[in-house]
Amino acid sequence: MREVFLPFALPDTDEAEVLAVAEVIRSGWLTTGSKVREFEAAFAERVNAKYAVAVNSCTAAMHLALEALEVQPGDRVLTTPYTFAATAEVIRYMGAHPVFADVRPDTLNLDMNAVAAVLTKERVAAIIPVHLAGEPAELTVLSDLAHGTPIVEDAAHALPTQLRGRMIGSLSDFTCFSFYATKTLSTGEGGMITTDDEARANRCRMMSLHGISRNAWKRYTAEGSWAYEILAPGFKYNLTDIAAALGLVQLSKLDKMWRRRNEIAARFDAAFAARPELQIPSRDRENQHAWHLYMLRVDNDRIVGGRDALIEALRKRNIGASVHFIPLHLHPYYRDTYHFKPDDFPVATREFRREVSLPIYSRMTDGDVECVIEAVFESLDTLRA
Numbered sequence: 001m002r003e004v005f006l007p008f009a010l011p012d013t014d015e016a017e018v019l020a021v022a023e024v025i026r027s028g029w030l031t032t033g034s035k036v037r038e039f040e041a042a043f044a045e046r047v048n049a050k051y052a053v054a055v056n057s058c059t060a061a062m063h064l065a066l067e068a069l070e071v072q073p074g075d076r077v078l079t080t081p082y083t084f085a086a087t088a089e090v091i092r093y094m095g096a097h098p099v100f101a102d103v104r105p106d107t108l109n110l111d112m113n114a115v116a117a118v119l120t121k122e123r124v125a126a127i128i129p130v131h132l133a134g135e136p137a138e139l140t141v142l143s144d145l146a147h148g149t150p151i152v153e154d155a156a157h158a159l160p161t162q163l164r165g166r167m168i169g170s171l172s173d174f175t176c177f178s179f180y181a182t183k184t185l186s187t188g189e190g191g192m193i194t195t196d197d198e199a200r201a202n203r204c205r206m207m208s209l210h211g212i213s214r215n216a217w218k219r220y221t222a223e224g225s226w227a228y229e230i231l232a233p234g235f236k237y238n239l240t241d242i243a244a245a246l247g248l249v250q251l252s253k254l255d256k257m258w259r260r261r262n263e264i265a266a267r268f269d270a271a272f273a274a275r276p277e278l279q280i281p282s283r284d285r286e287n288q289h290a291w292h293l294y295m296l297r298v299d300n301d302r303i304v305g306g307r308d309a310l311i312e313a314l315r316k317r318n319i320g321a322s323v324h325f326i327p328l329h330l331h332p333y334y335r336d337t338y339h340f341k342p343d344d345f346p347v348a349t350r351e352f353r354r355e356v357s358l359p360i361y362s363r364m365t366d367g368d369v370e371c372v373i374e375a376v377f378e379s380l381d382t383l384r385a
Contacts, residue, residue, distance in 0.1 A: 050201075054244060160184070278297070
C-alpha cells in the first residue's frame with residue numbers, strides 16, 4: 001500500500017513560475033497591469049479568439065458574459081444540472097432562472113434531444129453548455145437548435161479541448177475558462193472570457209473593474225489620469241499581474257502538461273476497461289479531451305457498499321478521489337426553490353450515484369499512476385459483491 005497520501009489534484013509548477021512571480025513583485029506593480037494584457041493576448045492567440053478578458057474566476061467570467069448579453073430578471077437560461085455550483089448561480093445573479101436539460105448517459109454532457117425538448121416549450125435568453133471533464137459538448141448541434149440564442153460555454157474543464165480539430169474558445173458568443181488551483185492551467189484563482197465580439201469584450205472588461213471607463217487600471221501609471229468615469233455599476237473581478245505571470249508560464253507548458261494527462265488517461269483506460277465493475281470515461285475520438293477529470297463509473301450492484309465504499313477504500317490506501325458532481329437539482333436550494341425531484345433528470349441522478357473521479361494531473365509519476373491502479377484493483381477485490 002502507498003505510504004504517502006496522493007492528493008486528488010496538484011498544480012504543475014516549478015522554478016519558472018517562481019521567477020515570473022518574483023519579477024512582478026520586484027516591479028512594484030502587483031495588481032492589474034501590463035502582465036495581464038500580455039496574458040490576455042497570448043491566451044486569445046492560443047484558442048484562436050479575437051479578444052480575451054482576464055478575470056478572477058470562471059464564475060466571474062460567466063457572470064460578465066450574461067451581463068454583456070443583457071440577461072434580465074425573470075429571464076430563463078438553459079443549462080445542465082450535471083455541473084458545479086457556479087454554472088447555475090451566475091444565472092441567479094442576474095435574477096434569471098435556470099432551466100435544466102438532462103445529460104447524455106455516456107459523456108454526461110447536455111443531451112441534445114433533451115435540449116430540443118426544452119426549447120420547444122421554453123423561450124430562453126441564453127444557453128450555457130458545460131464541457132464536462134474536458135470532453136466538448138455538441139456545439140454544432142446546439143448552435144442549430146439555438147436558432148440565434150446566445151451560447152455561453154462553461155469551459156472551466158476545457159483547456160486545451162478541441163471539437164473536430166477546432167479549439168474551444170472561439171466557437172460561441174462567449175467562452176469562459178477557469179484557472180483554479182486544480183485546473184489544467186492554474187493561476188491559483190483566475191479565469192478568462194473569450195469572444196470575437198469587440199463591443200461585448202469591452203463591456204466585460206469595463207464591468208470587471210467597477211464599471212469604470214476603459215484602461216482604468218492605468219490611472220496610477222505615468223500615462224494615466226486621476227480622472228475617471230463610472231459608466232455602469234460594475235464588479236470587482238479583475239485579475240492581478242501576479243496571477244497573470246503564473247498564467248503566462250503555465251500557458252507555455254500547456255501542451256506538455258496535456259500530453260502527460262493524456263498518457264495517464266490512456267494508462268487508466270487500458271487498466272480498467274476489462275473490469276466488469278467499472279465503466280471508463282466515454283469520449284468522441286475525433287475530439288481532443290482536455291482530461292481535467294478522469295471520471296470512472298462503477299456498477300454498484302457488483303461492489304459491496306457501492307461507489308461510496310470504493311472512495312473510502314481508496315482513501316484508506318492513501319489515494320485521493322472525489323465525485324463530480326452532485327447534480328444541482330438535488331441540492332436544497334434548487335430542489336426547494338424550483339420543486340425539483342430526483343426523477344426530473346433521471347440520467348444525471350443515476351450516473352452521479354455511480355461516478356468516482358481518480359487523480360489525473362501532469363505532476364503524477366509513473367509510480368503514482370501504478371499506485372492508483374493497484375489501489376483500485378485491491379479495493380474492488382475487497383469489495384466484490
